[in-house]
Amino acid sequence: MTKLNIKVAEEIELLRLVTVGSVDDGKSTLIGRLLVDTKGAFEDQLLAVRKQKGVEHVASAAEIDLAMLTDGLSAEREQGITIDVAYRYFATPKRKFIMADCPGHEQYTRNMVTGASTANAAIILIDARNGVMQQTRRHTHILGLLGIPHLIVAVNKMDLVDHDRAVFEQIRDEMNDYCARQGVKNLICIPMSALDGDMVAVRGDNMGWYEGQTLLETLEGLSVLDDVDKKPFRLPVQLVNRPQTADLPDYRGFMGTIASGTVKVGDEVVAIPSGNRSTVKEIVTFDGNLNEAFAPQSITLTLNDEIDLSRGDMLVHPGHETADSKELTANVCWIGDEPLSVRKKYLLKHTTNSVRAMVASIDFRRDIHTLNKDEADELAMNEIGQITFKLMKPLHCDSYAENRTTGSFIVIDTFTNNTVGAGMVV
Numbered sequence: 001m002t003k004l005n006i007k008v009a010e011e012i013e014l015l016r017l018v019t020v021g022s023v024d025d026g027k028s029t030l031i032g033r034l035l036v037d038t039k040g041a042f043e044d045q046l047l048a049v050r051k052q053k054g055v056e057h058v059a060s061a062a063e064i065d066l067a068m069l070t071d072g073l074s075a076e077r078e079q080g081i082t083i084d085v086a087y088r089y090f091a092t093p094k095r096k097f098i099m100a101d102c103p104g105h106e107q108y109t110r111n112m113v114t115g116a117s118t119a120n121a122a123i124i125l126i127d128a129r130n131g132v133m134q135q136t137r138r139h140t141h142i143l144g145l146l147g148i149p150h151l152i153v154a155v156n157k158m159d160l161v162d163h164d165r166a167v168f169e170q171i172r173d174e175m176n177d178y179c180a181r182q183g184v185k186n187l188i189c190i191p192m193s194a195l196d197g198d199m200v201a202v203r204g205d206n207m208g209w210y211e212g213q214t215l216l217e218t219l220e221g222l223s224v225l226d227d228v229d230k231k232p233f234r235l236p237v238q239l240v241n242r243p244q245t246a247d248l249p250d251y252r253g254f255m256g257t258i259a260s261g262t263v264k265v266g267d268e269v270v271a272i273p274s275g276n277r278s279t280v281k282e283i284v285t286f287d288g289n290l291n292e293a294f295a296p297q298s299i300t301l302t303l304n305d306e307i308d309l310s311r312g313d314m315l316v317h318p319g320h321e322t323a324d325s326k327e328l329t330a331n332v333c334w335i336g337d338e339p340l341s342v343r344k345k346y347l348l349k350h351t352t353n354s355v356r357a358m359v360a361s362i363d364f365r366r367d368i369h370t371l372n373k374d375e376a377d378e379l380a381m382n383e384i385g386q387i388t389f390k391l392m393k394p395l396h397c398d399s400y401a402e403n404r405t406t407g408s409f410i411v412i413d414t415f416t417n418n419t420v421g422a423g424m425v426v
């Protein structure tokens with residue numbers, strides 16, 4: 001097997017996962033349980049937690065605070081909440097996992113958006129005692145907007161409601177209805193107790209009425225194959241490589257990460273926005289030259305013709321050009337301290353390109369409870385709405401439904417240079 005094939009095989013068995021939910025639903029405890037049950041927690045981590053609890057000689061995972069394995073910040077341990085996104089790694093014989101533990105408090109919704117943006121699957125935790133809460137709906141709606149392929153509802157703390165089947169089914173039905181109204185189809189609901197371990201990595205003896213798989217079995221069986229390599233070819237140019245050495249006096253390579261599709265030596269390509277055409281001469285990578293490359297590989301392309309191409313431009317195949325417009329409509333998750341309002345000016349960062357923009361209109365603000373479209377004069381922090389921007393120059397993009405990479409952007413405050421919004425092109 002070649003080096004390239006080995007890398008592809010490794011990518012296929014890797015699942016990027018995110019956990020979300022309201023405060024105290026048990027996200028950190030669940031991840032701690034998964035780390036312990038899959039042997040993903042190092043002995044020194046367990047020893048440190050035992051010492052903090054004054055039980056350094058206790059070997060049982062049930063007698064330590066599982067949440068302390070993941071709450072790394074001192075403020076998190078003091079308050080008993082998750083503040084920042086924490087990434088954890090564990091593996092089973094069938095699959096490798098990267099799990100982002102996202103904060104549950106509404107104040108840190110923007111951290112959750114960051115953690116979920118690259119996930120293949122999401123676990124939405126719900127406290128069985130409290131049911132579906134406002135923050136649960138907010139997170140679920142954002143995950144739906146982000147196009148996460150697999151959503152898993154983990155109804156946690158079933159041990160505190162006597163493992164009542166009716167409680168689980170009521171929450172399951174409410175979540176199914178909410179997700180169906182926003183077009184989410186692939187929803188899996190699992191009852192569990194992260195503290196006791198029931199239905200996490202093992203079935204346990206308390207919920208024999210549930211016939212589905214455990215959480216770990218479900219995660220191992222999810223498909224992570226994406227059709228991104230079957231979509232139209234997109235290569236946002238990140239850097240033009242001009243070494244200008246004695247050996248390479250005229251070398252010009254266009255570097256970037258393939259956003260979607262495949263490219264082969266000899267393919268005709270079009271430069272956007274200039275429209276100039278050429279053919280691929282070489283596909284250069286760190287491991288050597290290739291005859292074919294596909295998303296999400298990082299490559300350098302050399303062309304057979306000298307054409308006008310620089311950072312922020314894009315290479316595509318003829319007949320598959322991106323949309324070209326000086327007006328852009330998108331769903332926006334607002335994460336700035338100052339509200340978004342009409343006629344305010346921002347910088348939109350799209351792939352490797354940036355363009356100045358003005359808010360032309362707030363088409364509507366989404367009510368996360370009813371999913372209704374409400375009229376609004378502004379978007380406050382953590383609110384979601386559809387915004388129309390007027391651009392200083394055309395932006396070449398796809399819709400988010402067609403391409404998560406070329407259909408997304410971030411909104412930057414031109415005064416503070418802070419990221420204040422995440423946008424998904426309609």
